[in-house]
Amino acid sequence: MFEQLGLIGCGLMGGSFALALKRAGLVKRVVGYSKSPSTTERARQMGVIDVEAPSALLAVSGADIVLLAVPVAATEATFKAIRHLVTKDMLLMDVGSTKRDVIDSARRVLREQVGSFVPCHPVAGKEVSGVEHADPDLYLGKQVILTPIDKTDPAHVENAVKVWEGLQCKVVKMAPEAHDSAFAAISHLPHLIAFALINGIVTQKQGQEFLSLAGPGFRDFTRIAASEPKMWRDILLANRQELLQQSKVFQETLAAMEKMIENGDAEGLEALIEQASHSRAHWRMASARKS
Amino acid sequence: MFEQLGLIGCGLMGGSFALALKRAGLVKRVVGYSKSPSTTERARQMGVIDVEAPSALLAVSGADIVLLAVPVAATEATFKAIRHLVTKDMLLMDVGSTKRDVIDSARRVLREQVGSFVPCHPVAGKEVSGVEHADPDLYLGKQVILTPIDKTDPAHVENAVKVWEGLQCKVVKMAPEAHDSAFAAISHLPHLIAFALINGIVTQKQGQEFLSLAGPGFRDFTRIAASEPKMWRDILLANRQELLQQSKVFQETLAAMEKMIENGDAEGLEALIEQASHSRAHWRMASARKS
Numbered sequence: 001m002f003e004q005l006g007l008i009g010c011g012l013m014g015g016s017f018a019l020a021l022k023r024a025g026l027v028k029r030v031v032g033y034s035k036s037p038s039t040t041e042r043a044r045q046m047g048v049i050d051v052e053a054p055s056a057l058l059a060v061s062g063a064d065i066v067l068l069a070v071p072v073a074a075t076e077a078t079f080k081a082i083r084h085l086v087t088k089d090m091l092l093m094d095v096g097s098t099k100r101d102v103i104d105s106a107r108r109v110l111r112e113q114v115g116s117f118v119p120c121h122p123v124a125g126k127e128v129s130g131v132e133h134a135d136p137d138l139y140l141g142k143q144v145i146l147t148p149i150d151k152t153d154p155a156h157v158e159n160a161v162k163v164w165e166g167l168q169c170k171v172v173k174m175a176p177e178a179h180d181s182a183f184a185a186i187s188h189l190p191h192l193i194a195f196a197l198i199n200g201i202v203t204q205k206q207g208q209e210f211l212s213l214a215g216p217g218f219r220d221f222t223r224i225a226a227s228e229p230k231m232w233r234d235i236l237l238a239n240r241q242e243l244l245q246q247s248k249v250f251q252e253t254l255a256a257m258e259k260m261i262e263n264g265d266a267e268g269l270e271a272l273i274e275q276a277s278h279s280r281a282h283w284r285m286a287s288a289r290k291s
Numbered sequence: 292m293f294e295q296l297g298l299i300g301c302g303l304m305g306g307s308f309a310l311a312l313k314r315a316g317l318v319k320r321v322v323g324y325s326k327s328p329s330t331t332e333r334a335r336q337m338g339v340i341d342v343e344a345p346s347a348l349l350a351v352s353g354a355d356i357v358l359l360a361v362p363v364a365a366t367e368a369t370f371k372a373i374r375h376l377v378t379k380d381m382l383l384m385d386v387g388s389t390k391r392d393v394i395d396s397a398r399r400v401l402r403e404q405v406g407s408f409v410p411c412h413p414v415a416g417k418e419v420s421g422v423e424h425a426d427p428d429l430y431l432g433k434q435v436i437l438t439p440i441d442k443t444d445p446a447h448v449e450n451a452v453k454v455w456e457g458l459q460c461k462v463v464k465m466a467p468e469a470h471d472s473a474f475a476a477i478s479h480l481p482h483l484i485a486f487a488l489i490n491g492i493v494t495q496k497q498g499q500e501f502l503s504l505a506g507p508g509f510r511d512f513t514r515i516a517a518s519e520p521k522m523w524r525d526i527l528l529a530n531r532q533e534l535l536q537q538s539k540v541f542q543e544t545l546a547a548m549e550k551m552i553e554n555g556d557a558e559g560l561e562a563l564i565e566q567a568s569h570s571r572a573h574w575r576m577a578s579a580r581k582s
Contacts, residue, residue, distance in 0.1 A: 276486035
């Protein structure tokens with residue numbers, strides 16, 4: 001049980017965390033700060049936070065748990081803004097979709113206090129953003145990846161596990177590098193592909209006519225293309241090395257299938273489709289709850 | 292109102308058509324044939340068809356409406372099997388996802404009776420196949436593309452429109468070439484990409500670990516990768532020219548985005564993501580019904 005959550009970033013991710021933590025009875029008070037004062041005010045009006053802080057630093061002041069829920073590209077500047085009030089006893093977490101860049105910033109800026117920081121990636125989200133969409137169920141049953149480093153205080157890692165499990169999440173620990181490779185493959189690359197597919201269509205002369213004919217398969221395949229541009233710009237850039245590596249693997253696989261199509265190699269093509277179809281049909285999304 | 296539907300292929304697409312046509316009161320009797328006798332028997336037991344035909348030719352005998360619901364690669368052989376009983380007065384339709392290859396087969400095989408054939412593509416389906424999944428609602432509210440040619444009898448086109456509209460579909464007419472370009476872009480390429488993405492992941496050493504972390508975005512993006520291998524092998528091969536052309540456009544768009552990622556061009560990247568996100572967020576799936 002915590003006394004005070006310092007919430008930096010009162011949008012979808014941060015706001016949902018505050019609501020979930022309060023509902024679970026894990027915190028008494030939430031002090032929130034957002035870059036835009038109107039967001040902070042709205043968060044208070046909605047009961048997402050209890051007290052508005054005029055700066056990130058003041059949101060941290062007096063907190064025993066702090067969540068950074070800012071775009072990954074704003075992480076380093078946020079660490080700089082708060083570092084003077086980060087203490088050994090404070091549990092500091094983030095929610096970023098990339099981990100190596102966030103950890104590099106934490107090392108550079110927090111220095112001897114880096115042990116307080118437990119890097120987190122809750123695998124949850126929506127295509128909409130903003131505090132209006134904050135939802136205490138956003139994290140329910142979802143996976144949360146923790147990527148602690150050597151210097152991370154083991155007691156804080158343990159606390160972080162308790163917090164997320166208290167929100168009924170499934171906690172997985174892994175190395176930051178492994179995290180970034182995995183999410184390049186299963187999340188960042190699919191987003192990049194979906195963006196490129198849509199752009200390739202709309203820039204063709206008959207693009208709008210094509211789109212008017214599309215059905216449910218297209219709808220689901222391209223759902224992630226509607227994601228928030230600034231957030232995804234930052235993620236794709238932050239994890240560029242792993243992303244480009246995964247894209248290379250994908251393009252080689254695509255080229256091999258195209259070669260079979262070109263050559264009319266029905267048998268080879270069927271075997272590859274069968275492999276994909278079988279793998280996907282047997283895949284099940286991990287969840288903290290059986291459903 | 293028709294007297295007798297000759298159904299060739301009693302699987303998901305054909306079986307659903309028979310059920311929908313009967314429910315709408317548009318046919319008195321359904322005579323069905325499937326390549327596998329056990330499928331035909333099962334279709335009769337389920338009430339999808341009324342009479343089992345021992346051959347495609349006998350399914351056509353006495354019918355005033357005929358639906359070919361066979362894999363696109365089996366279309367030409369099916370036309371050959373039935374051509375002696377195709378008459379001027381009979382409405383003959385198919386449900387194939389590609390149209391130029393089907394029309395080429397029809398011209399070659401049906402010759403002077405080609406006027407009876409109205410090429411159709413109902414934009415509907417499921418990731419499962421077989422008569423067990425036949426569903427009278429499968430076509431409800433969906434788009435159906437008709438691609439008549441010069442030789443198609445206009446009276447049959449009119450009848451085909453009435454049939455599909457009678458099943459509450461939205462009918463769109465277009466040239467076969469335009470159809471095949473459009474579906475290469477919005478359906479065949481997304482399937483090929485989804486297959487290649489899954490294969491690229493599962494062939495990596497940590498592929499299974501990657502998959503275990505994937506969330507709802509991945510689930511929706513890859514749903515179509517679970518599709519039926521033989522059916523999709525045939526579609527990708529049948530429309531190879533348009534598919535490879537659309538894949539080229541996609542790969543060029545992807546390469547341009549990758550170049551920006553490599554160069555850290557945040558502004559250019561954001562503009563392209565914004566274009567995709569805006570286009571997708573404003574897209575609405577066409578439907579015969581407002582929902």
